[in-house]
Each structure stands twice: as structure tokens, then as C-alpha cells.
Amino acid sequence: MAKTFKNFIGGKWIAPSTGRYFVNRNPADTHDVIGRFPDSGPADIAAAVRAAQAGFEQWSRTPAPLRGEVLRRVGDLLAARRDEIADAMTREMGKVLAETRGDVQEGIDTAYYAATEGRRLFGRTVPSELRRKWAMSIRRPIGVCGLITPFNFPMAIPTWKAFPALLCGNSVILKPSEDVPHTAHLLVEILLDAGLPEQVIQLVHGADTAGRALVEHPGVPVISFTGSTATGSAIGQVCGRMHKRLSLEMGGKNAMIVMEDADLALALDGVLWGAFGTTGQRCTATSRLIIHRKVHDRFVARLVDAANKLVLGDGRDPRTQVGPLIHAAAREKVEQYLDPVVLRDAEVACGGTRPRGARTANGFFYRPTVIVDVKPGSRLATEEIFGPVLSVIRVSSYEQAAKVNNEVKYGLSSSIYTSNVNLAFRAMEDLQNGITYVNAPTIGAEAHLPFGGVKQTGNGHREGGWEVFDFYSETKVCYVDYSGSLQRAQIDTYDV
Ligand code: UN1
Numbered sequence: 001m002a003k004t005f006k007n008f009i010g011g012k013w014i015a016p017s018t019g020r021y022f023v024n025r026n027p028a029d030t031h032d033v034i035g036r037f038p039d040s041g042p043a044d045i046a047a048a049v050r051a052a053q054a055g056f057e058q059w060s061r062t063p064a065p066l067r068g069e070v071l072r073r074v075g076d077l078l079a080a081r082r083d084e085i086a087d088a089m090t091r092e093m094g095k096v097l098a099e100t101r102g103d104v105q106e107g108i109d110t111a112y113y114a115a116t117e118g119r120r121l122f123g124r125t126v127p128s129e130l131r132r133k134w135a136m137s138i139r140r141p142i143g144v145c146g147l148i149t150p151f152n153f154p155m156a157i158p159t160w161k162a163f164p165a166l167l168c169g170n171s172v173i174l175k176p177s178e179d180v181p182h183t184a185h186l187l188v189e190i191l192l193d194a195g196l197p198e199q200v201i202q203l204v205h206g207a208d209t210a211g212r213a214l215v216e217h218p219g220v221p222v223i224s225f226t227g228s229t230a231t232g233s234a235i236g237q238v239c240g241r242m243h244k245r246l247s248l249e250m251g252g253k254n255a256m257i258v259m260e261d262a263d264l265a266l267a268l269d270g271v272l273w274g275a276f277g278t279t280g281q282r283c284t285a286t287s288r289l290i291i292h293r294k295v296h297d298r299f300v301a302r303l304v305d306a307a308n309k310l311v312l313g314d315g316r317d318p319r320t321q322v323g324p325l326i327h328a329a330a331r332e333k334v335e336q337y338l339d340p341v342v343l344r345d346a347e348v349a350c351g352g353t354r355p356r357g358a359r360t361a362n363g364f365f366y367r368p369t370v371i372v373d374v375k376p377g378s379r380l381a382t383e384e385i386f387g388p389v390l391s392v393i394r395v396s397s398y399e400q401a402a403k404v405n406n407e408v409k410y411g412l413s414s415s416i417y418t419s420n421v422n423l424a425f426r427a428m429e430d431l432q433n434g435i436t437y438v439n440a441p442t443i444g445a446e447a448h449l450p451f452g453g454v455k456q457t458g459n460g461h462r463e464g465g466w467e468v469f470d471f472y473s474e475t476k477v478c479y480v481d482y483s484g485s486l487q488r489a490q491i492d493t494y495d496v
Pocket of ligand 1: 152153226281282283284285442443444445446
């Protein structure tokens with residue numbers, strides 16, 4: 001009998017008010033059941049908000065350096081349990097152990113970064129217009145933050161959101177993806193072990209009903225969401241109506257540009273990792289290869305050869321290089337793009353089918369797929385697939401490559417392989433993305449730099465780095481007049 005997990009609300013592990021549960025299975029072997037998790041409803045969210053408001057009263061008054069100390073201990077505990085958490089993460093979402101260890105490492109880095117920020121959280125002092133008067137800004141906590149996180153980075157993304165939110169003095173309600181509830185459970189255990197006051201963190205499992213109740217609750221002034229553009233739009237409408245602060249990280253259709261003067265061996269390693277790492281299930285995944293016609297045929301031949309050799313299987317098997325997709329619907333979505341009606345004149349150079357054999361028989365596997373002769377503007381060239389599918393587009397110049405890169409509604413990451421330094425710098429300006437890599441693939445952003453995209457990928461906020469602390473805090477301005485008499489500001493003494 002599979003283990004039954006609970007929500008963490010009001011300082012206790014409790015069953016959902018709905019009495020309903022969903023089953024969490026290993027996507028590499030659907031016979032392997034990890035556990036049953038709460039399918040929560042609005043009453044669970046309401047209870048979590050009440051508790052989080054009480055937690056906020058306490059935590060917002062705790063000095064920021066002490067809040068940072070708790071996060072430092074969180075980093076220490078994550079580091080001590082890294083391999084065990086990575087194993088559990090691979091079991092519930094499929095990516096290989098090297099990647100899930102990296103996912104936990106991103107959480108560790110984010111914890112230590114936030115910990116040190118507790119001793120900064122700078123405000124500013126600026127000169128006043130008037131004598132004997134000080135003018136300054138400070139940072140204040142906001143309240144309860146509702147965090148809705150995806151399956152592909154089960155530890156890193158919750159920590160990107162929760163740690164800066166906590167460091168700034170807010171309390172947190174985490175609603176993780178229903179595909180990766182176990183990793184979220186482990187994270188909350190660690191937060192509590194590190195000494196976070198128990199009302200400050202609430203964990204509410206569930207699907208859309210729980211997520212919607214969180215977004216619509218008037219007691220949650222801050223929402224941060226990573227996921228699809230369609231869901232992000234729906235959340236944006238509610239938050240706009242309710243005047244909530246909202247950070248959105250959504251889709252991508254990221255391109256790697258390979259110019260004729262590129263180091264092709266380097267670019268080959270880059271595209272294999274960018275397109276097929278995490279089975280293509282990253283917002284930053286390399287989904288398009290925009291390649292100069294002079295090197296196209298040579299490069300594609302080597303790419304197809306290497307992609308065919310990638311070993312599929314359970315991510316906990318050390319031989320495995322590519323794990324499964326997250327669930328049946330994700331694989332069916334990939335398969336839709338292989339329909340002849342969608343392919344039209346494009347040609348499948350490798351992959352394009354489910355694999356055969358015992359290693360992959362019980363999971364949602366799909367072969368690494370390269371599609372050539374993709375036309376700019378077609379569905380394969382513009383839509384996010386979120387699977388191991390690479391669309392190859394042939395171009396004749398840098399100008400054309402940059403234009404094709406920019407011809408999509410998304411703008412997360414891009415990359416250019418070239419040995420021409422002038423072109424590299426031009427690309428950094430021309431490519432309409434939140435992140436551009438030179439001679440590196442489109443994935444692999446570092447935890448201490450701002451992360452996010454332009455256009456339909458986001459709504460102008462960034463996660464990570466120094467900028468995220470602005471999102472999770474309110475700027476407050478204070479004036480201190482120590483002149484002893486009424487001094488009117490310049491605008492109030494203007495002489496007509
Ligand atoms: C995501 O896919 O949502 O840059 C985040 C990267 C990772 C983060 C990806 N550090 O590839």
C-alpha cells in the first residue's frame with residue numbers, strides 16, 4: 001500500500017478537507033507508486049492563509065540577518081541530504097541523477113545567496129531639498145506569498161521563489177505541481193528542521209482547484225507562477241483585477257544560432273545538452289537550431305549520429321542519458337508535432353517515434369528527435385513543445401538568423417556560436433531574449449543572476465540574483481525633519 005502524504009497547514013501535517021488524494025507515479029516505470037498526495041480545495045487554502053497571516057506577524061518582525069541565518073541552515077541541510085533528495089526527485093520526475101543533484105545544488109546556492117542578503121537588503125539615503133531633513137528608503141515585507149511551481153525543477157524553482165520571499169520577511173504558501181509533490185514535501189521538512197517558525201510555511205498539494213483558490217484569495221497579495229503561458233494569462237487576469245503583485249515565468253522557444261565560423265564540435269556538445277537535457281523539458285531548452293547553410297549538412301549529420309546514440313532509460317541507472325517525459329499527456333503533445341499535417345515539408349532526420357525495448361517499456365519515453373527543413377513561421381518553428389524535439393532552420397546570414405530568432409512570441413534564452421567577437425556583441429544586443437549565451441547552449445542559467453524572459457515569456461520581473469528581492473519587498477520612503485519648524489517642500493512653496 002502506497003504511503004499517504006499530507007498538507008502542512010497551521011504547524012501540522014493534516015489531511016485535505018476534500019478527503020481526496022491523487023497518486024504520484026514514477027514516469028520511467030508507472031508500476032512504481034511513490035505515494036498518495038492531497039487533492040486540496042478552497043477550504044485548505046483558506047486555512048493555510050489564516051495560518052500564514054499569523055506567521056507573517058512573527059516573521060516580519062524577525063531581523064533580516066536572523067532570517068538569513070535560518071536560510072543558511074536550510075542550505076546546510078540541503079547539502080547534507082543532496083543525494084537522497086536527488087534520488088527521490090529522479091524517481092518522481094525522471095531526469096537523470098546528475099541533473100537532479102544539480103537541481104538540489106541550485107537550491108543550496110539560492111539558500112546561501114539569500115542568507116547573505118539578510119545582511120544587505122539595502123535601502124538608500126538621498127539628500128533632501130530642505131535643511132535639517134533626511135530622506136531615505138527602506139525595504140518592508142509585504143505579506144503572504146502564494147507560490148505555484150512546475151514539475152521540471154522540483155527543488156530549484158520552489159527555492160528561487162520561497163527563499164527570497166522568506167528572507168524579505170514574508171510568509172509562504174507553496175502549491176507545487178501535482179507531478180512532483182514528494183520533493184516539495186522534503187523541502188518543507190528541511191525548512192522546519194532548520195528552525196523556520198512553523199506558521200511561516202504552508203504546503204498545500206493539489207491541482208488547478210487549489211491553485212485557483214490560492215490566486216483568488218484576497219489574503220494573498222503576492223503570487224509567483226512558473227508554467228505555461230495560457231495558465232499565466234488566466235492568473236494575470238485575476239491578479240490584475242485584484243491588484244496583486246505577480247511574477248510570471250512562462251514559455252520559451254529558445255534558439256541556438258550556429259554561424260559558419262563556429263567551433264562545430266563545441267556547438268554539437270552544446271545542442272545535444274540544450275535540446276535533450278531534461279528530455280527537453282526546460283523553459284530554457286534549445287528548441288530551434290538556426291544554422292548557417294554553409295555548415296548545415298555537415299553539422300546535421302554529426303548531430304543525428306550523436307542523437308541516435310543517446311541512451312534512454314530510468315534516470316537512476318548510471319548508463320541513462322535521457323529520461324522519460326513527465327506523463328502520458330506530455331508525450332502525446334510531442335507526438336502531435338510529428339503528425340504529417342504539422343510536419344508538412346519538414347523532414348524527420350532522427351527519432352520521431354517511441355523507443356522499443358525493455359528499458360523503456362513502462363515509462364513515457366520518446367526518442368530524441370531532430371526535424372530538418374523547418375520553415376520559419378511554421379508551428380514547429382514557433383510553438384513550445386516541451387519535449388526532446390529540435391527544429392532545424394537553415395539561414396544564409398547573421399541578419400537572417402537574428403530575424404528568425406526574434407520571430408516568435410516568446411523571449412527567454414538564446415545562444416550564438418561564432419568565433420567573431422563583433423558578431424557575438426551584436427547578437428547580445430539584437431536577440432530579443434532575457435538571456436543570451438555566447439558559445440554555450442540556451443540552458444544553464446546561474447542562481448545568482450537575474451533569470452527571466454521578454455515578450456510572452458514573462459511580465460517584466462526576474463527571479464534569482466539581486467533583482468528578485470525587489471519583487472518580494474515593498475519600498476518605503478521615510479522623511480525625518482529635525483529642523484523644529486514646519487518646512488514646506490519645494491512644490492508647496494512655489495512662487496507664481
Ligand atoms: C526552467 O526550465 O524553468 O537555465 C528553469 C536553466 C536552469 C533553469 C531552468 N538553471 O536551464
